[in-house]
Amino acid sequence: MPTSLGKLRRHPRVTTQADLPKSTASDEIAALRGELLAWFRRGARRLPWRETRDPYAIWVSEVMLQQTQIATVIPYYHRFLQAFPTIAALAGAPLERVLTVWSGMGYYRRARNLHLAAQALVRDFDGRIPRDYQRVRSLPGVGDYTARALLSIAYNLPLAVLDGNVARVVARLKAWKGNVHQPQFRTDVQMELERMLSRRQPGTFNQAMMELGQTVCLPRSPRCPACPARKWCQGLRMGRAEAYPLPRPRRGAEVHPLAAAVIRRGSKVAMVRGLEEGLLNDLWNFPAAFGSSHAQALRRLREKLGALFSGPVSLGQAVAELKHGITYRSIRVRVFSAHVSGKADRNSMRWVPLDRLADLAVSELARKIASKVQGAEL
Numbered sequence: 001m002p003t004s005l006g007k008l009r010r011h012p013r014v015t016t017q018a019d020l021p022k023s024t025a026s027d028e029i030a031a032l033r034g035e036l037l038a039w040f041r042r043g044a045r046r047l048p049w050r051e052t053r054d055p056y057a058i059w060v061s062e063v064m065l066q067q068t069q070i071a072t073v074i075p076y077y078h079r080f081l082q083a084f085p086t087i088a089a090l091a092g093a094p095l096e097r098v099l100t101v102w103s104g105m106g107y108y109r110r111a112r113n114l115h116l117a118a119q120a121l122v123r124d125f126d127g128r129i130p131r132d133y134q135r136v137r138s139l140p141g142v143g144d145y146t147a148r149a150l151l152s153i154a155y156n157l158p159l160a161v162l163d164g165n166v167a168r169v170v171a172r173l174k175a176w177k178g179n180v181h182q183p184q185f186r187t188d189v190q191m192e193l194e195r196m197l198s199r200r201q202p203g204t205f206n207q208a209m210m211e212l213g214q215t216v217c218l219p220r221s222p223r224c225p226a227c228p229a230r231k232w233c234q235g236l237r238m239g240r241a242e243a244y245p246l247p248r249p250r251r252g253a254e255v256h257p258l259a260a261a262v263i264r265r266g267s268k269v270a271m272v273r274g275l276e277e278g279l280l281n282d283l284w285n286f287p288a289a290f291g292s293s294h295a296q297a298l299r300r301l302r303e304k305l306g307a308l309f310s311g312p313v314s315l316g317q318a319v320a321e322l323k324h325g326i327t328y329r330s331i332r333v334r335v336f337s338a339h340v341s342g343k344a345d346r347n348s349m350r351w352v353p354l355d356r357l358a359d360l361a362v363s364e365l366a367r368k369i370a371s372k373v374q375g376a377e378l
């Protein structure tokens, strides 16, 4: 009966894990694992943190890579390790220095937590990273992902790492809908990863999965012909690999008006610690205030400057406008020139040469404002 056979060939049935006899399923997983590891060994990108066995350096790289692209991280990674070559050196450095070295990479909470964690390691663990998941998790800023990545790569502990790239690869291999922000989907993917994980080379396996997601199984256009897992990929078999996983529903960005003041005294400008509402607390910023409208932000800025300086304050016209994002906040900034007289509280304000801001732990927003007003007549 050629008709039914032809139908079967054109629409091959997708075999699920549950359909396979147990031994066959584990053989398939072992074969996939083997291909993946061989592919990684053959062609993995040479990255500085892959050339070291130092757990501290691996930890620093993992923290930096959390919210920053690889190409951006590389020079910062070298700079940071040059400034703080050991856990003890990092622990003993003033926070201001740590933030200055980190300055430009954003998400400063990571640097603050690295610093706190280094101090905890010196205090409680003899300056070494313990080989224990719970202990590593107890360190400031170390979540499940970082602990798993660090312990598997540095100490070869059998812990599978799940990030957005890895979740995408697994979702496609299994043709699973859902997205990485759904708890059940994460649980399913994590369980599948535990089955796939190489017990002998967990660190290499985790890096191979991440590499696959970053370089081959790309979000919009997966490069399936170059993929070591294509033989086992059900998404590919169904002809719609890029349909998995489902995209995350978008959260609308909140828009926040902010008024900022550039106050000059000769070649110097006034900088204050923190922005507002607990944001950027350890970083230097131009004095600024949020409002529900631009007019309200300006009123609040005037009040703030009035409280900061003992003499009168006069605010001029807006000299620049820009947009800036901090986590989910979309900030619309209006920059005003301001003139003040009288003294300011020296603990909360500093006069800094405009062209020397880079020597200070300044926020990314302050850098943007500085580049907008540099050379302008204020």
Ligand code: SF4
Pocket: 169, 172, 173, 216, 217, 218, 222, 223, 224, 227, 228, 229, 230, 231, 233, 234, 235, 236, 241, 242
């Ligand atoms: Fe991703 Fe394609 Fe590889 Fe499947 S075959 S894992 S979709 S790159």
